[in-house]
Amino acid sequence: MANNKLTTDETSSTELPSDPPAPRREKSLARVQAVPWLLFIGMMALAAFLGWRAYAPDDLGDPLATSLTAFEKRNELTVFSASLSPVVASTDSRLFGAIKSRQVAVIPAQVNYTLNMGAVDASRLRWNEANDTLSVQLPPVQVGKPNLDSARAQYLREGIWITSDAQDKLTRDNTRLAEQQAVKQAANPVLMDLARTAAKEAVYQNLAIPLQVAGYGDVKIQIRFDGEEESQ
CATH class of the missing domain: 1.20.5 (Single alpha-helices involved in coiled-coils or other helix-helix interfaces)
Structure with a gap:
């Protein structure tokens, strides 16, 4: 956070006659x-x-066709992203257990949550002309493959003698474990709820703007996922 001796000078001036007003x-x-x-x-x-x-024209066209066009513009939409820090540990044993080593790793990971827009067809859309309401049923949000940031990983190694081969094996094992742990953490119900909320907001923007441009005005859009009850 970013955290003035004021002096004044007294000067004398001579008043000059003002210019005559400009002609109107x-x-x-x-x-x-x-x-x-x-x-x-x-x-x-x-x-x-x-x-x-x-x-x-009195008929603005088919609102479902206008909505489908918004979905067809992209097949996959990234709706949410989570930064995780899995903590994992692995061990290594050599010379019949005479040399043992252990490595604890903290590997930052980025996980994206995506929505398959291409899976939304006419069967997932319904238009209620009586109250100008568009109902949309979305497929589940998908958890992407974690992107591990090995450059920012932190390691703690234990062992009397850790060979280079043992260290490489410990790092590979921890990388695999970190990826698995990141997938499990990303599937946390709290993060999934945040991803679904973000997906609904993104889909709403993708639908509301084309419908407004097409002349439908501020239509009501109801969005739900597979398995969710439709709001009344």
Whole structure:
């Protein structure tokens, strides 16, 4: 967080006579010249509005087709990301157990949660024309493969003598364990709820804007996942 001796100088000045006021005739002339242009612009805007009212189609099209277009723009949508720090440990034994070593590792991991937008077809959409409501049923959120940041990993090794082969094996084992642990942590119900909430918000934005552009206005969008009860 970012955490002034003020001096004043007294100066004398001589008042000069102010300039005479600018003639108002030029301002009045400018206003008179601008009136025809303002009237012309106003008439053009009115004509455009009346033309749109006269020739705009009463049927805006199929809202389901408009919504499906929003889904078809991308097959996979990353809706959430979690930073995890799995703590794992592995052991190594050599020379019939005479030389033992152990390694504890903390390996930061990044896990993305994605939504398969390509799986959303017309069967997952329903339009209620009576109350302008679009109902959407989404497939489950998928947990991606953890991206381990080995450059920021921290290791604690124990053993009287740790050979290079033993150290490499301990690191490989801990990397595998860290990936498994990250997948388990990412499936935590709290993180999954956050991912589903983020997915609903992302899908809402992907649907609301195209529907507004198509002329449907502020429609109501109800989004749920497979297995969730539909809100009334």
